Amino acid sequence: xxxxxxxxxxxxxxxxxxxxxxxxxxxxxxxxxxxxxxxxxxxxxxxxxxxxxxxxxxxxxxxxxxxxxxxxxxxxxxxxxxxxxxxxxxxxxxxxxxxxxxxxxxxxxxxxxxxx
Amino acid sequence: xxxxxxxxxxxxxxxxxxxxxxxxxxxxxxxxxxxxxxxxxxxxxxxxxxxxxxxxxxxxxxxxxxxxxxxxxxxxxxxxxxxxxxxxxxxxxxxxxxxxxxxxxxxxxxxx
Numbered sequence: 001x002x003x004x005x006x007x008x009x010x011x012x013x014x015x016x017x018x019x020x021x022x023x024x025x026x027x028x029x030x031x032x033x034x035x036x037x038x039x040x041x042x043x044x045x046x047x048x049x050x051x052x053x054x055x056x057x058x059x060x061x062x063x064x065x066x067x068x069x070x071x072x073x074x075x076x077x078x079x080x081x082x083x084x085x086x087x088x089x090x091x092x093x094x095x096x097x098x099x100x101x102x103x104x105x106x107x108x109x110x111x112x113x114x115x116x
Numbered sequence: 117x118x119x120x121x122x123x124x125x126x127x128x129x130x131x132x133x134x135x136x137x138x139x140x141x142x143x144x145x146x147x148x149x150x151x152x153x154x155x156x157x158x159x160x161x162x163x164x165x166x167x168x169x170x171x172x173x174x175x176x177x178x179x180x181x182x183x184x185x186x187x188x189x190x191x192x193x194x195x196x197x198x199x200x201x202x203x204x205x206x207x208x209x210x211x212x213x214x215x216x217x218x219x220x221x222x223x224x225x226x227x228x
Contacts, residue, residue: 035216044118045206045219091159102172104149106159 003027004092006107013082013114020067021077021110023092033095034075036066039109040088048090051075082114119143120220122207128226134195137223141188141209147171148190149210149217150182154203165190166212197227 005024013019025034036048051059051066059066067076079086092107119142129135141148150162152175161174165184176182179197184190194201204224208217 037219043204043224044221045208046118047216047218050216093159097172102164103174104161106161108158 002107003096003105004094004107006092006110008110009108010111010113013079013086013112015084015114015116016081018078018080019082019112021079021090021092021112023075023077023107025073025075025092025094027073027094027096029096034066034068035093035095036064036075036077037091037093038086038088039091045091049077079112082112084114084116087112087114118218118220120207120209120218122205122220122223124223125221126224126226128228129197130228131197131199133197133227134193135197135225137192137194137205137207137225139190139192139207139209139220141190141207142218145209145211145218146188147210147212147217148184148188149208150176150190150192151206151208151219152203153206153222154200157203159206162192194225199227201225202227 032053034051038046049059049061049064051068063080065078089109089111091109096103121140123138146167149164153159162176163182164172168184179195182192204222206222208219210217
């Protein structure tokens with residue numbers, strides 16, 4: 001079974017608007033972490049935001065926020081005030097296990113194209 | 117710039133050959149992770165090292181091996197290369213095993 005599901009292969013968003021990227025996950029581990037990464041066309045992977053399973057508040061980092069709904073097992077990324085430089089592939093990832101049995105799973109990614 | 121360095125940036129080789137990819141983690145990071153990104157498999161976790169010791173294995177083939185040296189740099193060795201091994205190989209580092217990871221720029225391997 002897929003550990004991380006990103007159902008939107010591609011999205012278009014108008015500059016200055018907000019966009020929500022969906023991510024659902026599957027785990028029976030009570031302790032896990034959720035990550036979002038951005039991969040521009042140049043290829044590097046850029047860490048955006050992290051949410052721990054025990055964190056009470058949704059994570060925010062500048063224009064990025066993570067809408068964490070634990071009961072629904074979803075961890076959607078919201079990008080506010082989109083900029084042209086936000087055009088990239090976005091990956092949701094989940095860490096399970098601890099330092100001795102670490103597993104990291106990635107979704108298939110969502111391509112975001114920001115239009116001027 | 118994440119602070120993680122990887123060499124070489126590009127590597128072109130032939131089937132059956134062996135290559136070594138090198139990674140230097142961010143200063144202070146003890147954990148190093150290797151990932152493979154290919155068009156058909158997506159991003160896959162290969163292996164993790166923490167302070168010189170192997171800690172976790174993902175979808176790493178037996179033809180592949182890795183190690184982390186006392187100075188904390190890591191090498192990923194790929195042998196008996198096949199066409200399907202062509203991919204972007206990332207190294208990432210973190211302070212420990214649970215924190216956010218910072219990725220290097222990747223090594224693009226092309227097997228001809």
